[in-house]
Amino acid sequence: MKNNKPVIAMLYDFDKTLCTKDMQEYTFIPNVQMTAKEFWGEVNRLSVKKKMDGVLTYLYIMLERARATHQSIRREEFVRLGEDLKFYRGVEEWFTRMNKIGEEAGVAIEHFILSSGLREIIEGASIFHHFKEVFACEFLYDENGVACWPKNVVNYTTKTQFLFRINKGILDISDDVGVNKYIPEDDRPVPFRNMIYIGDGMSDVPCMRLVKLYGGYSIAVYPSGKKEKVEELLLHERVDSIASADYREGKELDKTVTDVIRKMAMVQSLKDKTKHQLQAIKG
Numbered sequence: 001m002k003n004n005k006p007v008i009a010m011l012y013d014f015d016k017t018l019c020t021k022d023m024q025e026y027t028f029i030p031n032v033q034m035t036a037k038e039f040w041g042e043v044n045r046l047s048v049k050k051k052m053d054g055v056l057t058y059l060y061i062m063l064e065r066a067r068a069t070h071q072s073i074r075r076e077e078f079v080r081l082g083e084d085l086k087f088y089r090g091v092e093e094w095f096t097r098m099n100k101i102g103e104e105a106g107v108a109i110e111h112f113i114l115s116s117g118l119r120e121i122i123e124g125a126s127i128f129h130h131f132k133e134v135f136a137c138e139f140l141y142d143e144n145g146v147a148c149w150p151k152n153v154v155n156y157t158t159k160t161q162f163l164f165r166i167n168k169g170i171l172d173i174s175d176d177v178g179v180n181k182y183i184p185e186d187d188r189p190v191p192f193r194n195m196i197y198i199g200d201g202m203s204d205v206p207c208m209r210l211v212k213l214y215g216g217y218s219i220a221v222y223p224s225g226k227k228e229k230v231e232e233l234l235l236h237e238r239v240d241s242i243a244s245a246d247y248r249e250g251k252e253l254d255k256t257v258t259d260v261i262r263k264m265a266m267v268q269s270l271k272d273k274t275k276h277q278l279q280a281i282k283g
Helices: 036-050 054-068 075-084 091-105 119-123 160-168 176-180 202-213 228-235 252-282
Strands: 007-012 108-118 133-141 147-152 195-199 217-222 241-244
Touching: 007 160, 007 252, 036 054, 054 108, 054 133, 054 147, 075 119, 075 133, 091 108, 091 252, 108 119, 108 160, 119 133, 133 160, 160 176, 160 195, 160 202, 195 202, 195 252, 202 217, 217 228, 217 252, 228 241, 241 252
Parallel strands: 007 108, 007 195, 108 133, 195 217, 217 241
Antiparallel strands: 133 147
16 A cells, blocks of 8 residues: 655665674675775775775775685675674664654655665665665676676765655666656655755765755764764754764654654645645635
8 A cells, every 4th residue: 555644764874874883894804804994995095096986996995805815706695794784772773663753743754775885785784674775885796696896886975866866756776867857846755854864974974965955954973982073064064963873762863863753744744734725726
């Protein structure tokens, strides 16, 4: 049965927003006999030397280091890495609770990931089933199931295209026609004012700023004791608020998002009433 409730989209970065560090650092990097510092150092050096996009560079280094250490680069092996991810406190219970809060407010909550991490690893995570869609980097696999090329690349600025895809309901990233087609604001499935973006820092600024600018709500989260990391974002009005990355019930983030959902639901209800009144007048 089709859901006719207004939709509020909750958009999340992944690394250091939901999980506690970059997803490659839990299992993949140790498997290729490197430390996180060595791996990201090699990525940064090659990126600068070759003037490469940093995300494309890390995907390249992943394949090169895996081959050098005889690690499998099949899709199922990358997915299996997701089993080892560790999340901030309360993350695994968060989505069900937000859905309930939305239901009580008369709206449907839809969860999305916008990440420069690897989709395959996210697919293996315990929370994957909560998301309507995951927009992230992904490898293309050959006829033998072996990774051979970057299929999709999501860097810090290309993340913003997915805001418009969600706004217009065009979630198939191969559909370049639909996402650029004119659709009246009132006919779009998820107005920007009904978007909540949660990220952890500078890599999320384009999305956080865009959501805030268009009437949605952006939150920068930080690990316990590292508040200064995001205070500058709030000071420069790039986000609406900041909160500790503690997703448990009753904590600051939970209270803030609950208030935002209820406010968005009330605004949407008032707009719907006005729309119905105008339709009645026009006949």
